[in-house]
Amino acid sequence: MVTTLEEFQIETRAWLEENCPLSMRQPVKSMDDVYWGGRKAKFNNEDQKQWFEKMSERGWTAPQWPKQYGGGGLSKDEARILKAETDRLNCRPALYSFGIWMLGPALLHYGSEEQKMEHLPKIVNGEIWWCQGYSEPGAGSDLAGLQTRAELQGDEYIVNGSKIWTSYADRADMIFCLVRTNPDAKKHSGISFLLIDMENEGVSTSPIKLISGKSAFCQTFFDNVKAPARNLIGEENAGWTIAKYLLTHERDMIGASFISEGQKTLAEMALETLGEDPQTEPILRTQVAQHEMDMLAFKLTLARSTDEAKQGQGMGAKSSMLKYLGTELNKDRHELIVALNGFDGLGWEGEEFNEGKIVRDYLRTKANSIEGGTSEIQLNIISKHILGLPG
């Protein structure tokens, strides 16, 4: 059925009003409030279940994926409208999923038809919880130096090694992994992209506690783990291309993830914490204004970058710029939030301090400019690929 964008908007708004339960229009308070799906999935309540099922029925958990893979089949413009309308009602995402955010885009780009048919629908309907296996204890910024080994024996790979910063590995069903399939080739040319079932024998995980307290991060160990050869995405030893594609995608997401329309501005927080008398903390007020200047400029740059991409003017290395600016700004924002709140901003436990939310969030931001490629790596990429500076 052909509808104009306006009709689509009217229809979508009405559908959301009808199908998004009121409790699903409240801000997410913690990770316990969100639905991740998976083999062992449990809904926290009926509303969550209803909201998820309605959305996944329409394929709107992955609005732009083609319909044959279970996606919503929406055009860019329609997806933008859907996003605007869900933002308008403050609808929670119906499904949190690394499958939607990361693996799916890579599969759509590099997967075979069989692989797409096998994995994408299960991502859309939340059947499988995916996690990501990129970094290793010895391969952080030098990601291509990764050592987790996968050897083909018959129609199976045997995997040995360890991955780190694997978010929710202790709860996930499957992991998409970068593994070394040719130890003799140059480091970028011996890497493959492999899917591994976390239930397989030899997989174990151990949680990592961060400076902010408990976290979703884990270390994951592979001890003679078997993965069928058909789980290889793309050609053997050509995994680095997929990895780079996904990293670009991840950086775009991280850069943009700190901006949400509902979020209080720092200036608003300053007024709440410091009051309206300009004589109270005048220098801190100025620092807030400086931050807001850059934040406004950053929001406009995100919008411009989206608008340029729509006209085909985008370029990949821009992701590094947005990731760098977004994470550095977010760190700055949280420095100032702590400063605005003074001693309260340093409370670690107890109801009086909302269980230390301010300082824990602040501490968590320290990882922003490390995960997904450090700020220094982003600056290297900009130097090389945008500015064309030599080696």
Place this chain on the structure above:
Amino acid sequence: METTIKEKKQTYRPLVLDEEQQLLRESAKDYLREKSPVAAFRKLRDEANPQGYDKHLWQEMAQMGWAGLTIAEEFGGMNYGYLGLGIVLEEMGRTLTSSPINSTVLLGATLVSLGGSEAQKKTLLGGISEGKLVLTLALEEGNHHQSLPKQTTATKTAEGYTLQGQKTFVMDGHVADKMVVVARTSGNATDTQGITLFLVDAKAAGVNIHRSQLVDCRNYAKVSFENVTVSAEDVIGNVGEGFAILEKTLNIARIGLSAEMLGMMQEAFDRTMVYLKERKQFGVPIGSFQGLQHRSADMYCHIELCKSVVLKALMSIEEDSAQLPMYASLAKAKVGQTLARVSNEAVQMFGGIGVTDDEEIGFFLKRARVAQQSLGDYTYHLQRLVKFQKLA
């Protein structure tokens, strides 16, 4: 519901140039590179050119429509809009082109278009479009930008008004045909009420003009008004109500100036990147050193922020947005901050050659500092941002 959806649709304007605007940029770039490279500016300086700009070139630019970009068609202009003017200013920033475009088009024509009577528009805007009239704004009285005059007054007489006072940093003051003088006709020094705008002929009796030499070698002047008689027909807008017209003009001009500064910034940066690839020390191009790479990459990111801010600010003029004052300050503050840094880093990265007069990079630093100071510097506009965010 339908109407709100339609409204929403109309208000979103993508932050990109359309094809025509891109063509304007390309043609401005080509023209300026050929006719007005930085070497041409050096020549004006070295010969101590009394005009301060190339009159013939300005005539050509006017023929191409640049002087009338923002002027309505009925008054001989192109009615192309401020984004177009911003594009031209940006390209002029790249070549450090000296011309009366800031005084006459950005300030003068804007002020007359916003506040002038039909008769004033008719007599002034046509001349501006044709590149025949230089019209400037006589506003500043001290060393720092101020939109309220402290000591210039106008008193009512039988013939009209008598102007008394002194103005400084009047752009193109010594070559202007006419100037709009900001004077107080009533009220206290801090009142926005009681400000009146007077159109004064540069040759009128009692007007004394003295050219000032600033570090950027552009045209500025100190102008004193000793009992200058102005007729009531030469008031722009209403008596005592000139401030709103003035402030809007200033906001627009701050954005236009930011566009020029953006051009300067990009050119200084591009030249620096070329130099980093050419200059060898320790047997390798200095651009291979991470110490310079990371500073360059960080500057690149902030230049991108500036591009977005200037584009949005220019669009906000065309949309007559209520946010215009905020975008003006956002642009002037962010661009001023970044330009200060980029021009300093450019000189530093050029090393010894960067501090010689033979190398052009120093010209960017010099023009940058004056442009930063004009119409409010970084701290002036940051202070306004503090106010807009209700922090003070």
